[in-house]
Amino acid sequence: MARPAIMRQMPQIAHVDVNCFYASAERAFDPSLEGRPLVVLSNNDGCAVTRSPEAKALGIATGEPWFKLAPRAKEWGLVARSSNYELYGDISARVMELLGRYSAWLEVYSIDEAFLGVKGEPDQLLALGHRMKDAVRRSVGVPVCVGIAPTKTLAKLCNKWAKNNAAFGGVCLWDCVPPEARDGLMARLPVAEIWGIAGRLSNRLNGIGIFTVLDLVRADPVAIRDKFSVVLMRTVLELRGTACIPMEEERIGRDQLIFSRSFATPVTTAAGLREVLSIYGQQASARLSKHGLQAKVLTAYAATSPFRNHEQAYPSVCVSLPMPTADPLLLTKAAHALLPSIRDGLKYAKAGLMLTDLRPTGNQPPLEPFENPHEERRIGPLLEDVSRRFGRGSIGLGHAGIRCGLDWTMKRDMCSPRYTTRWDELPLVKAA
Numbered sequence: 001m002a003r004p005a006i007m008r009q010m011p012q013i014a015h016v017d018v019n020c021f022y023a024s025a026e027r028a029f030d031p032s033l034e035g036r037p038l039v040v041l042s043n044n045d046g047c048a049v050t051r052s053p054e055a056k057a058l059g060i061a062t063g064e065p066w067f068k069l070a071p072r073a074k075e076w077g078l079v080a081r082s083s084n085y086e087l088y089g090d091i092s093a094r095v096m097e098l099l100g101r102y103s104a105w106l107e108v109y110s111i112d113e114a115f116l117g118v119k120g121e122p123d124q125l126l127a128l129g130h131r132m133k134d135a136v137r138r139s140v141g142v143p144v145c146v147g148i149a150p151t152k153t154l155a156k157l158c159n160k161w162a163k164n165n166a167a168f169g170g171v172c173l174w175d176c177v178p179p180e181a182r183d184g185l186m187a188r189l190p191v192a193e194i195w196g197i198a199g200r201l202s203n204r205l206n207g208i209g210i211f212t213v214l215d216l217v218r219a220d221p222v223a224i225r226d227k228f229s230v231v232l233m234r235t236v237l238e239l240r241g242t243a244c245i246p247m248e249e250e251r252i253g254r255d256q257l258i259f260s261r262s263f264a265t266p267v268t269t270a271a272g273l274r275e276v277l278s279i280y281g282q283q284a285s286a287r288l289s290k291h292g293l294q295a296k297v298l299t300a301y302a303a304t305s306p307f308r309n310h311e312q313a314y315p316s317v318c319v320s321l322p323m324p325t326a327d328p329l330l331l332t333k334a335a336h337a338l339l340p341s342i343r344d345g346l347k348y349a350k351a352g353l354m355l356t357d358l359r360p361t362g363n364q365p366p367l368e369p370f371e372n373p374h375e376e377r378r379i380g381p382l383l384e385d386v387s388r389r390f391g392r393g394s395i396g397l398g399h400a401g402i403r404c405g406l407d408w409t410m411k412r413d414m415c416s417p418r419y420t421t422r423w424d425e426l427p428l429v430k431a432a
């Protein structure tokens with residue numbers, strides 16, 4: 001199909017997502033689970049949080065309590081596994097490490113999903129998608145699907161098509177789907193299936209006659225903004241091919257908190273990265289406290305810049321914390337487990353923390369010998385209070401402490417001086 005050459009030159013976004021992640025991670029190390037109905041249970045083995053396709057075919061719903069399923073498990077051949085976040089965190093780290101080798105930029109979007117910036121002719125992009133899919137399957141042992149499109153929302157949509165239609169072979173490239181076929185596929189997909197459209201919003205959309213993705217694409221973006229929000233207008237524009245959802249560096253989801261930053265100037269030593277990880281540990285702790293959450297598993301990663309002509313590395317490590325915690329000391333110490341894999345001399349451009357196995361604070365009071373002395377003294381909230389009142393960098397733990405001029409922090413080339421809060425940035429008045 002002929003397309004304007006300029007369209008082909010546009011950067012594209014690949015969305016890579018592990019199929020039934022927790023179930024696939026279990027299968028990666030236990031092939032006997034292959035082809036059998038499998039559910040992974042929530043904390044305390046409460047209810048099914050992930051179902052293999054075979055379990056879905058049995059009609060098992062997400063959130064179905066295990067005590068209801070257990071009596072029929074034998075008859076169905078159904079296998080259950082408790083959630084093993086340390087395993088999932090590590091498999092996730094391996095998948096992301098591998099994907100990091102394929103792209104100019106990688107955004108770890110969730111424990112099992114990433115967006116990657118990619119460029120090339122359609123046939124090259126299709127081949128790249130298949131290479132990534134095959135590499136993850138071969139090297140990590142989990143199946144992924146890939147969607148590639150001009151926007152994040154369309155890339156997610158293509159991924160869904162790749163998952164639901166065997167004809168795509170696991171990789172769907174927007175530019176290779178003929179327009180009539182796109183319309184047909186979008187007309188069959190309920191609007192609730194689109195990224196960012198949750199239950200209540202989809203009910204409201206249904207109320208004004210928007211039932212399918214195609215209905216939404218054909219809606220007037222301005223009317224959508226006026227009736228709903230600018231966020232939903234962006235979704236409509238993204239579905240029409242205009243990229244307007246930028247890269248996210250921090251997000252908290254149902255299952256995980258992701259905290260990552262790119263550095264303005266590369267960090268080239270383990271000592272430098274120790275400082276970065278210390279600050280991230282402290283900031284991630286503040287985020288958890290803010291949401292009333294504790295984490296049990298931490299994954300730390302770093303990446304060299306893919307734009308430069310030098311050796312590349314994407315080290316990552318997964319640490320099981322001694323107890324569910326939001327304690328900055330424990331999180332920082334865990335993040336430092338990445339340091340032995342950092343090689344002095346490489347140019348690291350980015351680092352991040354992913355916290356998983358999240359639960360509400362105080363859900364399970366620890367046995368006394370395991371009580372955490374820091375949490376008792378509320379060090380995390382105290383650090384956050386001081387930072388809020390006196391600014392970031394005014395207080396810190398150990399290596400995240402006060403230093404003059406951290407040179408790796410976020411790029412802020414167009415930021416005016418902090419005239420009123422920094423002695424060294426006070427405005428100067430020169431008398432003639």
Ligand SMILES: [Mg+2]
Nearest residue numbers: 017018020112
């Ligand atoms: Mg998935």
